Amino acid sequence: MLHLFVEQTVNGIVTGNIYGLIAVGLALVFGVAGIVNFAHGSVFMSGAYIGWLCIATLRLPLVPGLLVAMAACALLGAAIEFLIVRKTLGSSQMAPLLATLGASYIIDQGARLVFGPYTQPFKTDLPKLQLSLFGATVGSIDLIVAGVSLTAALALWLVLRFTGIGRAIRATAQDRDAARQMGVRVGRVNLVTFAVASALGGLAGALIGIYFNSVYPTMGFNAMMKGLVAELLGGMASMPGAIVGGLALGIIESWGVALFGSSYRDLFAFVLLILMLLFRPQGLLGGKRIPRFEPMTGTLPSLAKPVKPPRILAALLVAAAFLLPLASANPYILQILVNAWVYGLLALSLSLFTGTTGQMSMGHAGFLAIGGYASALLSLRLGIPVWASIPIAGIIAAVIGTLIVYPAFRLRGHYLAIATLGVGGIVRLVILNWGSLTNGAMGITNIPPLSIAGFDFVDVRALYWASLAMLVAVAFLQTRLVDSPVGRALRAIRDDETAATSFGVALGRYKAIALAFSGFAAGIAGAFTAHMYAYINHETFGDQVSILGLTMVILGGLGNVWGAVAGSVLLLGLPELFRGFADVRYLVYGLALVLIVRFRPSGIMGID
Amino acid sequence: MRTSRKNSSGYPAGIAGRGLAVAALMALTAFAGFAADAKAPIYLGVSGPLTGDYAQYGAQWKKGFDLALLEINGSGGLSGRPLAYVFEDSQSDPKQSVAIAQKFVSDPKIVAELGDFASTASMAASPIYQRAGLTQLGFTNSHPNFTKGGDYMWSNSTTQKDDAPSLAEYAVKTLGLKKLAVFYLNTDWGKSTFDLFSSYVKTFGGSVVDGEAYLPTDKDFRAAITNVSGKAPDAIVLISYDTDGALIARQLRDQGAKAPIVADAAIFSPEFLKVAGDAAEGVYTSSEFFADDPRPEVQSFVKAYRAKYNEDPDLFAAISYDAVFIIADAIKEGAPTRKGIHEGLSKIKDIPSVIYGKLTFAEDRRVAHPQLTHLVVKNGAWTAWTGK
Known part of the structure; x- marks a missing residue:
């Protein structure tokens, strides 16, 4: 068995090296510019395609091919910084995050248009030898991939340690203002950092392409998620930490697959991540203190004031929304609005937790999934009527959600964000693997529709009114909550946890209140969705749903009830509006996102 | 008509x-x-x-x-x-x-x-x-x-009802491969095919020694391959789509696994040959149609x-x-x-x-019993299997 163990460990080290390389790029940008670069996955994918173009198609040798890929990605990274991120810096910390998300849509869709949706095999002339090590087989490609990525990491370390620009980067990461006062041109440092990080990301992409012998346009998203987890494992913004985090993640995944199978791969990684966050939040190499520098705290709230429509206008808008189906009976428009109202519930839920309370969540799809499955199972297995199972599911989502996120409450900013990403992933994987309860991969079919006093809510107008009523009720309650003393305490936590504690605000209790309310809103949204679709499986509520919800809240203006709903209508409406652009529509959507952030950095319903 | x-x-x-x-x-x-x-x-x-x-x-x-x-x-x-x-x-x-x-x-x-x-x-x-x-x-x-x-x-x-028995028959009865290790997509399609397949393998006198479920987003099968190789199966069965099936075949051969590969009909495509490259050589599958049919x-x-x-x-x-x-x-x-x-x-x-x-559609509004032809990849092309 020893040789199996060695083989699994080698597998883990090779993949882990590449995770580490992705994580280093993320950590660099995070350290210097203080943002999570959501376009990093897309740069990774671009690197894979350029490497493929040079090495597999133009038959360049390995090293020049990789260098071209790195150079091209450095240019791409610099372009992202110069054209997109720079314009949004200094407004709110969330704007550049959205800007990079928009950039990633543009790049991913562009790659699909240029190279086609098909997977391309990455053929190389590299020797394919099998070496023997303690009776275990190790491929020569494994060694080459591991060697190249280690060399790149070493080169980066040398640059950061011994060159002028390296020193400037480190200084900016340590203290941006102090660096500026010492004459460092931090704008230029940002540009260089994006370029260097992107070169490494591109290299990682090309290496993954070679290692798995395939490149395809959507390969970036998962890679970026893995990079984020690795970055956090190692300690945010720490270069050696990112490498160690990547290696640890790779090895643990490999052992996890060996013991439990591939379906448990991410479950294992996420559980480990959360344990890590709880017991050693500073990361593997993060020293003894909790990192002092955490750019998310205190910057989450935009400095903007929310636009609040006067009461009369608000009442008129709600009335108009209720009357709309009588005026226009176009079921297509109504269905989009039903989706917008249901996602509006998700946005409200996130707006309270992330916007008002300042706790960033990237795993809210997990609450939708719990709500959806709970209501579907209650109505199907226990025969509970749907009008009752939806609110019960909301409560279940609130309780389970609060219980599993509660231990993570002492985490802040990005740490909590990634812990919640892990929670969302765990919920989805538990649903997939707990077949006896959830029917596993087959999903749940024949979920009955919502029905009150013998009237089935199946017609789109009935669904419209039901979802709008739920949205208005939750929005009303949330407005009251936000305006109450509880709301003031929540905002105090967002603005300064230490100050809030010293004024007697019990952090854990108030965060739990916010999360329970938030979980309830998301839970009933998931439950309503399940009864509307009649079929759900573990893929119905994926990571993309969490990210979409977060985008809605940021775009609408954080902590802003009207903004959350506006964000939902806009983000679900735009892709439908752009149907005329056919398969270019998500490129246009990305462009629209970038432009909105550029001109309304505090959200569409916020005033600077 | x-x-x-x-x-x-x-x-x-x-x-x-x-x-x-x-x-x-x-x-x-x-x-x-x-x-x-x-x-x-x-x-x-x-x-x-x-x-x-x-x-x-x-x-x-x-x-x-x-x-x-x-x-x-x-x-x-x-x-x-x-x-x-x-x-x-x-x-x-x-x-x-x-x-x-x-x-x-x-x-x-x-x-x-x-x-x-x-x-x-x-x-x-x-x-x-x-x-x-x-x-x-x-x-x-x-x-x-x-x-x-x-x-x-x-x-x-x-559907699985047609594909799974045909796959089991091809592997166990036709090719005489008894100890099978299976990779299957953990989706509604993959899971139900795997369950049906396993029961048919048993009926035909073979055994499934390992079942490795994987997600559609998985690209790295090395750890699972190491697991599978540890069981020393007579053959490796893929219940996969074309691209993921090709990646598994490729990584199997890269890691030196030599057992023959028998794959579900869903991998039948030029895409499989393109992505798997020389690792596709000798892969068995069945298909409802193929170019020389x-x-x-x-x-x-x-x-x-x-x-x-x-x-x-x-x-x-x-x-x-x-x-x-x-x-x-x-x-x-x-x-x-x-x-x-x-x-x-x-x-x-x-x-x-x-x-x-x-x-013709049956009562359940589905079509039953496609004709499946046994195929094998020879010189980089799908060809009818003619017995060794």
Whole structure:
């Protein structure tokens, strides 16, 4: 068995090296510019395609091919910084995050248009030898991939340690203002950092392409998620930490697959991540203190004031929304609005937790999934009527959600964000693997529709009114909550946890209140969705749903009830509006996102 | 009925020329506002992935549809009316597929709907199609409950019930490989195929020594391969789609695993050969059709497909091609209306089909028993297996 163990460990080290390389790029940008670069996955994918173009198609040798890929990605990274991120810096910390998300849509869709949706095999002339090590087989490609990525990491370390620009980067990461006062041109440092990080990301992409012998346009998203987890494992913004985090993640995944199978791969990684966050939040190499520098705290709230429509206008808008189906009976428009109202519930839920309370969540799809499955199972297995199972599911989502996120409450900013990403992933994987309860991969079919006093809510107008009523009720309650003393305490936590504690605000209790309310809103949204679709499986509520919800809240203006709903209508409406652009529509959507952030950095319903 | 397409002479130039003429004619009709007259096109709605994770399958669908339309419209359309489709991109995302469903049902010119791809997108839209009385032909939907969504849900998808026993028979009885290690996609399709397959393997006297479930997003199979190799199986069975199947085959060979590979029919495609490269050599699979299949419907399809696209078709292109002809035949039996198509589908009998040879819908609105041919990859091409 020893040789199996060695083989699994080698597998883990090779993949882990590449995770580490992705994580280093993320950590660099995070350290210097203080943002999570959501376009990093897309740069990774671009690197894979350029490497493929040079090495597999133009038959360049390995090293020049990789260098071209790195150079091209450095240019791409610099372009992202110069054209997109720079314009949004200094407004709110969330704007550049959205800007990079928009950039990633543009790049991913562009790659699909240029190279086609098909997977391309990455053929190389590299020797394919099998070496023997303690009776275990190790491929020569494994060694080459591991060697190249280690060399790149070493080169980066040398640059950061011994060159002028390296020193400037480190200084900016340590203290941006102090660096500026010492004459460092931090704008230029940002540009260089994006370029260097992107070169490494591109290299990682090309290496993954070679290692798995395939490149395809959507390969970036998962890679970026893995990079984020690795970055956090190692300690945010720490270069050696990112490498160690990547290696640890790779090895643990490999052992996890060996013991439990591939379906448990991410479950294992996420559980480990959360344990890590709880017991050693500073990361593997993060020293003894909790990192002092955490750019998310205190910057989450935009400095903007929310636009609040006067009461009369608000009442008129709600009335108009209720009357709309009588005026226009176009079921297509109504269905989009039903989706917008249901996602509006998700946005409200996130707006309270992330916007008002300042706790960033990237795993809210997990609450939708719990709500959806709970209501579907209650109505199907226990025969509970749907009008009752939806609110019960909301409560279940609130309780389970609060219980599993509660231990993570002492985490802040990005740490909590990634812990919640892990929670969302765990919920989805538990649903997939707990077949006896959830029917596993087959999903749940024949979920009955919502029905009150013998009237089935199946017609789109009935669904419209039901979802709008739920949205208005939750929005009303949330407005009251936000305006109450509880709301003031929540905002105090967002603005300064230490100050809030010293004024007697019990952090854990108030965060739990916010999360329970938030979980309830998301839970009933998931439950309503399940009864509307009649079929759900573990893929119905994926990571993309969490990210979409977060985008809605940021775009609408954080902590802003009207903004959350506006964000939902806009983000679900735009892709439908752009149907005329056919398969270019998500490129246009990305462009629209970038432009909105550029001109309304505090959200569409916020005033600077 | 459909013999006309076998008669069509003059591939490829004729087809291309006719295609242009039809396109021009359709454009004229659309822009000149001649709608509702006897020459107006009959529209089908398609809900499927053109962008996002499943974009490659939508691209294959289009190729199958376009070829079928060329042939139908090239020989005069349906009672003089050309057939056309409106493809709406859903990314196979349920919140988009339900909106598209509402769009189609409220558009009176759409008389039938094809798709969606993934179960979650297709089945979320089913209640809308069912209530509106618009046929949803889920031609890739193998989920056992898909056609139970209502009497307007029809499917000509191949299913686990046919594929799994054939796969087990090929591996255990035909090739004599008893100890099997299986990689299967952990989706509704993969899981149910695996369960059925395992029970058939047992009946045939073999055993499944390892089952490695993986997710559609997985690309790294090395750890699982190390597991599998530890069990020293006689053969490795892939219940996979083309790209993931190719990656597994590739990584198996890269890691020095030498056991023969037997794969489910779903991997049959040129894409598998392209991505797997030399690792595809010697892979066994079965398929409902393949390029050298002498059946006339297959020969005419493959010939036309090669002429138009300069490549070999895969299962998705073939089944989408079939799907259009199923609707066309239902229109001939019934009428070019929603009701007419619904009634026509239950009347069509033994129509020619690339996948099934002759196609008739059973009580459960599915098609049973495709003819599967055993294949093996030889010199980088799919060839009929002729016994060692």
